[in-house]
Amino acid sequence: MPVHDPWYIDNIHILLRLLAAMLLGGLIGWERERSSHAAGLRTHILVCVGSALIMMLSVYGFSEFVAETNVRIDPARLATAVISGIGFLGAGTILFTGKAITGLTTAASLWVVAAIGLAIGAGFFFAAFVATFLVLVNLWVLNIVELRYIRRSKAHAITVEGISGVLTLERVSKFMYAENITIKKITFIKERSGHTISSETLLTELRMNVEIHHEYRPMDIISRMQKIDGVTAVSIE
Structure with a gap:
C-alpha cells in the first residue's frame, strides 16, 4: 500500500506520534506536578497519549471500510468526543474551598493537552509543538510575572x-x-x-x-x- 495514502499509517509513525504525545504531555504535566496540583505528570501524559491514540484510530482505524459502498468515513468523529469528554476529567480538578475556586488552570491545561494529543494524532506536529511551548510560557513564565508585578x-x-x-x-x-x-x-x-x-x-x-x-x-x-x-x-x- 502506498505511503501517500491518506488512510494509511505505518507502525514507525504510530510509535513516533505516541512518543511525541508522551513528551509534550509530560512537559506540561511536569510543570503542574512541581506546583503540586491535582493533575500532574502522569495524568497529563495519559490524557495526551490517549487523545493521540483516539485521533489515529479515528483517521486510520477504519481505513478498510473506505472503499465500501454506503459507508461514510468522518476522521473527526472521535475527536469531538474527546473534546467534550475531557471536561469531566477537568471538572474533577476544580475545587471550591468556601474561600475561593481553585484548579481552573489545571483543568484548562488538561483540555489543552487533549487538543495537543489530537493534533499529534492527526500529524500536525508543528502546531502541537508550538502549542506546547505557548502553554509552558503561560504556566511558568507568565505565572512568575503575575506573582511579581501584578498586585492582587x-x-x-x-x-x-x-x-x-x-x-x-x-x-x-x-x-x-x-x-x-x-x-x-x-x-x-x-x-x-x-x-x-x-x-x-x-x-x-x-x-x-x-x-x-x-x-x-x-x-x-x-x-x-x-x-x-x-x-x-x-x-x-
Whole structure:
C-alpha cells in the first residue's frame, strides 16, 4: 500500500506520534506536578497519549471500510468526543474551598493537552509543538510575572483563639487595618464551651474570611498576630 495514502499509517509513525504525545504531555504535566496540583505528570501524559491514540484510530482505524459502498468515513468523529469528554476529567480538578475556586488552570491545561494529543494524532506536529511551548510560557513564565508585578489579593480563612475578655474585635480589626488585610466575613464566638486553658480561663474563637495581598507570607502573619494581647492560637488556610 502506498505511503501517500491518506488512510494509511505505518507502525514507525504510530510509535513516533505516541512518543511525541508522551513528551509534550509530560512537559506540561511536569510543570503542574512541581506546583503540586491535582493533575500532574502522569495524568497529563495519559490524557495526551490517549487523545493521540483516539485521533489515529479515528483517521486510520477504519481505513478498510473506505472503499465500501454506503459507508461514510468522518476522521473527526472521535475527536469531538474527546473534546467534550475531557471536561469531566477537568471538572474533577476544580475545587471550591468556601474561600475561593481553585484548579481552573489545571483543568484548562488538561483540555489543552487533549487538543495537543489530537493534533499529534492527526500529524500536525508543528502546531502541537508550538502549542506546547505557548502553554509552558503561560504556566511558568507568565505565572512568575503575575506573582511579581501584578498586585492582587487571595482569599484565606483565619481562625484566632484567645483569652475571653482580653482578645477583642477592636484589637483584631486594628491589626487587620494596619496590615492592609480586608475582612470579608467574621464570626465571633464568645466563651465557647470546652475551650479553656484552665478551669478559670475561657477562650474566645474568632473566624474570619479575608483577602490578603499575594506578597504576604502566612508564617509572617501568624507571628504578628500572636503578638496581639490575648491571642493563644492562630491558623490560616
